[in-house]
Amino acid sequence: MIDFINSIVVLLNFVIIPGLSYGSQLALGALGVTFVYAVLRFANFAHGELMSFGAMITILFTWFFQSQNIGLGLLPTAIIALPFGILATIILGLLSDKFVFKYYRKQKSVPVVLAMVSIGVMFVVNAIIRIVVGTETIKFSDGQKFIMKAKQFKAMTGLNEGLALKSSQVITILITILLLTFTFWFLQKTKTGKSMRAFSDNEDLALLSGINPDRVVFITWLIVGTLACVAGTLYGLDKSYKPIIYLNLVLPVFASAIVGGIGSPFGAVVGGYVIAFSEIMVTYAYKKFFKYLLPESLEPSSLVQLLSTDYKFAVSFTILVIVLLIRPSGIFKGKVL
């Protein structure tokens, strides 16, 4: 019995908790992509840079607060800096819409052209970020690093295996729950949310029934900016902030959005967790896990790892390709908010 609990703890510590926090970050990112896709109708390649930009502004404000000795004690200072980051990200999104995307929307350009345009935006934002903070890795998490250390857990329960709980992971999961609840409540219950859903379902019909498209677009950017900034900051808080990483992150984010069914917010969230868990589960070495479960004679000699961690990245795409082949519309039928 103890062995069984030990094995579960191993799994919790190395697979489930990291998977939940990484999945939350992906889900928030994918939700942003989904909103742009459903309302503005294009694949926004600049979304990764939007996340990075939000994280960067949050970091700048964190530094400012740290220099002023303002902090939250046990919690990271980044949390008070986050609203400023969100504001800046929203402004960036609105500016990019006003000066770039709006023109093509009015022209009714095909989605591919808009995707190309978003690549241009990606380059510009990328350059701004690099010019402001360079390309070095930045660690900006402060406060208490662990809520529960592995040693404490061992002492508390008397088990062989420790369970470490990083505060960044808990914060990530809590903020995600909060934000997701709010977003879905907004979409389902408020009038504005309903008008957004109507707009994404059928633009012409929505216009006929008197929905103001500019307002819908404005609110979309509000949501997208918030989601992107929070996702980017949480990712940076959990790992560390590196401007180049976000370009790579855009691919799993897209994969999550598509796997869940692009255009479907619920699908995007599920997709985020699917991608995160499969990345971690496929590349995790299960040796320790089986050590507790199997009798000694059957103990595995190898690492029992399906793929080496080098291929973490490839996993999300393999899943993407498989889903697209078997069920092109994604897990949940997409295209409608």
Place this chain on the structure above:
Amino acid sequence: MKFDKYEWTAISIMVSLFILVGFIQGWSVSLVILNMCIISAIMTMGVNISWGYAGVINFGVMGFLAMGGLAAVLVSYPPIKEAWQVGGSGLGISFILLIVLVTAVFFITKLVEKKSHKYWLNGLVILFGLIIIRYFFLNATAKIEEVDPALAGFLGGANLPIIFSWVVGGFFAGGVAFVIGKVALGLRSDYLAIVTLGISEIVVSVLKHEEWLSRGVKNVIGLKRPVPYEINLQNSEWFINIVTWFNSSKLNNIIDPEKKQEVLTNLIIDGSGIFVKLNYALLFFIVMIVIYYFANKAQISPWGRMMRAIRDNEVSANAMGKDIVKQHLIIFVIGAAIVGVAGAMLVTLDGLFTPSGYRPLRFTFIIWIMVIVGGSGNNLGAIFGGFVIWFAWIEVAPLTTFLIEVFTSGMDPQNAIRLHLLDSVPYFRYLLMGMVLLLILRYRPKGIIPEKVRHS
């Protein structure tokens, strides 16, 4: 190949830019830029063929370039016999097993009728097949990677002249493109963009981590060259004679024989570098012209017309009985193959293969900016885009430094903002690229040299 006035202007501007750089920064710099420009132009032609002719999006440029690079290694590197001895049989067995597995899956797909059964059966067969193959494969690769890890640790190549790899690289990239195309070409264009982008990442990560094949992140250095080495040139009689003849007026003015010899030695060292680069430029230029010629021929042929018809109106082309899926696959493979040729040339020019150097920003998106800026659907436009953007990519750094110094000239030289800006000069090129792409898409969406509308 008849150019109109506008195209001649574009060409002459480009030529004069290179001459300008030659006089200001030296001919060596100018030739380095030119070589990369030509390679970029070949990449853009590859992308242009699939995107400009048929509207098939290909964001996997980076992956195909890497396949070309792999070809350069596998063709030119001498084989490592020891590695073959220890791991060859294991690799052979796993390869045969893989073929067996593929045939099994093929037959299951053909023979089993019910769809859900098919998926389950295929899934099981693939799972067990992979477990068995993995066993042989990992044993073999582990042994191969143990062979002299500091110098070898991989299978090596075929020890052929590297110039063959340009063709082989095309086949490698085309082969990968065929598989990708079979899987993904039915998707809508923006999905296809994301999928190709992702698959190219997978290709690069395979090259990065399969050390038995490509040496992975340990890189392969010291590849053979298709052109002479500088050191050999400096010692050969005929080359010294040429340099002396070229600079005879300059040398005759120097009376002191000792000083004359010193000047001559310097000239020979400079000259050998330039001569090597010139040789590369010539080789690349020939490849570019050949590809350009055939690409143009194909564009005005009935096949090219059909491609345009498919691009402009897929439904009616389909109604006319054109097999769109097949044609899309063909053009995707051709485009990727040309990119693969460029990839092999790139590695040939560098003389080394560094899988970790393949990054999407530099090797996929910049190439796309080249195509869009130059003019998709027009081969000359694509070449021009490749030249202009690569030229700007290199030359924007000195220009930015100059501009920052002008604008901050009023500031204290140790001013923090000024120093920070000077530190971040390399990043201004991304800003420029983004701005150029946005401006072109807004005000000249067909590119600098747009596609010619043919009424025939």
